[in-house]
Amino acid sequence: MDYKTMKQNSIDRRTFLKLSGAAGIGIAASTFGVPSFLHAAPETIKIGSIQPVTGPLAIIGQGTRLGNQLAVEYINANGGIKSMGGAKIELLLGDSESKPEVGRQEADRLIKEGASILLGPFQSDVAMAIATLAEQRQVPFVMDVAALDDITKKGYEHVFRIFITSGGLVAGALKYYKTLIEISGVTPATAVVANVGDAFGKGMSDGFLKMLESSGLPIKIVERIQYPLGIQDLSAEVAKIKAAKPDILFPVSRPGDSVILLRELYKQKVSLMGIFGPGSPGWYEPDFVKDMDKLAYHTLVNVPWINPSSPSYQRGNAAFQKAVGKNLDTNSAYAYTGPLVIADALERAGSTKREAILKALRETNFKDHPVVGGPVKFDEKGDNTGAMTALIQVQPDPDLQKRVKIVLPKEFAQSDKIVFPAPQLWER
Amino acid sequence: MNRTYILLGLILAVLLVLPLMLSKYMLGIFIMMYYYAYLGQSWNVLTGYTGHISLGHALYVGIGAYTSVFLAQRYGLSPWIGMFAGGVLASLIGLFLGFLGFRFGLRGVYFVILTIAFAEITRLIVSHIDALGSFTGIFLDFNPSFKNFQFKGNIPYYYISLGFMVMSLIVVRILETSKAGRFMVAIREDEEAAKALGVNTFKYNMFAIAVSAFMTSLGGCFYANYIFYLHPNTMFGMSLNIELILRPIVGGLGTLFGPVVGSFILTPLSEVSRAYFAKGGMEGLHLVIYGIITILVVLFMPKGIIVYLKKWLKPILSKE
Known part of the structure; x- marks a missing residue:
């Protein structure tokens, strides 16, 4: 590099002073832009x-x-x-x-x-x-x-x-299941639990099964099916479900396998009173509702939900x-x-x-929030006593955006009817 | 040689007084630097010195963490003792893995697969043992005391992790200059030739894996009592396997200071760039930069940064 270009690229002392002075004023102006005597500058x-x-x-x-x-x-x-x-x-x-x-x-x-x-x-x-x-x-x-x-x-x-909490999620599932039986007047006698075999799927369905057993409800789990995450074909698993002849299916799945599961249930014409997800993603996402259309109808899922x-x-x-x-x-x-x-x-x-x-x-008692649940209050452990899940159901509506509806609890419900037992998949 | 020791002594003196002037956050960065330097050094004992590539060293981290935590929670055993129990267990499992690998002459890629398989199998087993928290993991109680290996501030963790790193340097230095260390290097350079010259390669391979597993597992105990949460996926998972070997590779494989130099460059780089880009709303960019630097080092400095560092330092260190 010769002297000339060096000179051009470098900054001499005066330029530096000018620049830094200007920058200093700039920073000062942006920080104290509003004259501070006009109001007591609140801290952030x-x-x-x-x-x-x-x-x-x-x-x-x-x-x-x-x-x-x-x-x-x-x-x-x-x-x-x-x-x-x-x-x-x-x-x-x-x-x-x-x-x-x-x-x-x-x-x-x-x-x-x-x-x-x-x-x-x-x-x-x-x-x-x-x-x-x-x-x-x-x-x-x-x-x-x-x-x-x-x-x-x-x-x-x-x-x-x-x-x-995860305990609250499972408790919510059982609570809504009981309410569902009361409202519909129909008591499923047999059930199949089908879950994806990852930590979430196993934990969720284990918890739900344990609670279901101790609840004293007259329901028999006739088959428990676990399949690996990312599975591409569920025909054998669904054949097993069909052979067990359950009244109701409790799936705990992920977005990918719920599509495969539902399509296979339809193909093999498995007759069910309904599908009840104790806390399962994959049954209510916008893409799922759009792609599955009528097949997605009437599935019930217990989830933490928006209001x-x-x-x-x-x-x-x-x-x-x-x-x-x-x-x-x-x-x-x-x-x-x-x-x-x-x-x-x-x-x-x-x-x-x-x-x-x-x-x-x-001492929090906060009501103005956007989710299903009572006022936010913290117990001695720090958990929110107002937190609750909602039972949602995909219901027919010409507007895709409005198909997923809260059906329980009553005070948050967007639809006053719960479709249960649901029409068979191939009769819709 | 004397000058090298003086320089190292100076660096150590600076590191020893650093907590006086740094915030807890900055200390946290140093703790992670020492921690990963220590793990890298432990891995270096096996892979750097004998040339057997292990991509499953998270296995030993996990064993160390889970054993010490299990013993502390069940039997109230202080992690200071529990970590050695974990070390012994890790060594035994390492020896078993080593037996399968070295006895049957698994080389290169096949040994790598064996190490990955062990880590993955252990991850799956631990994920299904309720006593070990299965897939929800173990949450440690926070009871700060020296006996419990738990502290309120970062300063004790700082000195412990620094101590770990310095100890690992001393151990590896002793190893390097010992007969066993020279045999290990001979194995790395050419196992068949070493065997032909009378080196009991099986014995020294087993020795290397036992030492490496033992040291790595002590790091696991530190991690458990620093982070307070163990999950099979983070303790035995692939991402830790890779995280663990990056620093010695970038710093210089099979050298005493390689893992340390690697960790002193990569750890602050990822921390500082994350904080910097997060403020500008460009999160994720730090990972790109981290990746590019790692690639550049591997491409253009395949022997690690330590080689260049030595060259720069030569004029200072060689004047007697």
């Missing part, structure tokens, strides 16, 4: 949001992060935390990469950056790592989504959960639609609830002091 309150934004759960994680962000935007647009002079909430973003140790490290970083509360993280294993960290660092941690019972069993002082008629859901959904053109789903709706619950607690705490926040969180 930092909340650390940790979601699995990259890695195997990236798509869901991006949705839950967006849920967190949109709720914070809403709170800030409505005057922030009024009891603290309209203090705005700043959401610090962390990415767990779906790994517990990364989640922990990110949580530690956000605490260092000033987070007074942690929020997240969609997965139970990451939640546990962060929960212990929260206890170590004495920072309140509000879980928007994470179901495993054990997380709150440790009696941690700083840990709160909005989502339903579309709530004003909070409508606000959140509008914002979500605007941001990504999709409806606010259950996970993102719970994520949307997180900052709302925190803001409500901060409003009552009037301070970012740990004790004040913890006290306010424990």
Whole structure:
């Protein structure tokens, strides 16, 4: 490089001073842009949001992060935390990469950056790592989504959960099954449980079976079928179901295999009173409802669910639609609830002091949320006593978007009739 | 040589006083650096020195973690003791795997498959044992005390992990200069020739895998009491298998300081870039950068960064 080009590329002292001076003024102007004597500049309150934004759960994680962000935007647009002079909430973003140790490290970083509360993280294993960290660092941690019972069993002082527990999910399934029998006046005598053999499928169906047995309901499990995740053909399994002649089928499946299962049930003309998912994804997603059309009708599934008629859901959904053109789903709706619950607690705490926040969180009684469930209240373990599932059923409707309907509990129901027993698959 | 020791002593002195000036978060990065350097070093004993590629070292991490946690939860045994029980168990399983592999002369890819198979089989078995938390995993109680290997702040973890790493360096240094270590290198360079020269290759292969498994499993105990959660998929899974070998490969396989150098480069790189890009709303980009750097190192520095580092340091270190 010769001297000339070097000269051109380098910055001399004067230029440097000019530039840095200008930059300094720029920064100062942007920070103190509004003359500070006009109003008492409210402090910002930092909340650390940790979601699995990259890695195997990236798509869901991006949705839950967006849920967190949109709720914070809403709170800030409505005057922030009024009891603290309209203090705005700043959401610090962390990415767990779906790994517990990364989640922990990110949580530690956000605490260092000033987070007074942690929020997240969609997965139970990451939640546990962060929960212990929260206890170590004495920072309140509000879980928007994470179901495993054990997380709150440790009696941690700083840990709160909005989502339903895995035990609550199974209990909900049994409760709705009983109600279904009462309402319809039909009692299935035999059943088949068919589940995918991964951790979720096995855990969920084991829990449900155990509860069903101890419930004293006159139902006999005539066959239990387990198949591996990612299976491409279920004809042999469905032949077994057909041979067992059950009245009702309890599937715990994943999106891919529910399509195969349902098509095979149709092909082999397995006669059933109905299909009841104790907590099974794959039977109500928009693509499934669209592709399966009439075959998807009348399936009942017990799930944590959105409450579309709530004003909070409508606000959140509008914002979500605007941001990504999709409806606010259950996970993102719970994520949307997180900052709302925190803001409500901060409003009552009037301070970012740990004790004040913890006290306010424990006294939470928050109704204006977008999911099916009672008011958010935390018990001594930190679990939400208002959390509940809904029973949903896919029902005929010319509008695809409106086919999935809440049928139970009554106060949230979008349709007052439950179709059970359902017409056979090939008679629709 | 003296200068090398002085430099290392200086580095160690700096590392020892670091907690005085760093935040808990920064200490967390260092803890992960030491942890992965330690695991990489343990893996290096087998793969770096004897040349038998193990892609299933997560197996030993998992055994160490699960054994110490199980003994602590069931029998109240302090993890300080439990981790050695885990080490012995890991060694035994390593010896069994080694017996199958070395006795029947499995080489290259076939040995790799054997190690993966052991890790995967163990993962599936643990996933179905209720006493080990099956597929929901084990959540550890948080009872901070020295006996329980659990602490409130990051500083104790910092010193323990630093101690682990330094110990592993000392062990490998002793090994490297010992007869056994030289035999292991001979096996790596040419197993048949070593055998022809009278090296009992089976014996030294078994020795290497036992030491490697033992050391790796101690790391598992540390992880368990740092993260407080064990899941079969994270403890025995493929991603840990790969995570574990990246650092020694990037740093320099079969060298004393390779795993340490690799970890000191890769771990902060992934941490800092994640934090940096997350703020700009470009999450995921850090993984791309991490991947590109790893590829570049493997392509252009196949012997690891340590070779270049030594070249740079030569003028300083060689002046007697």
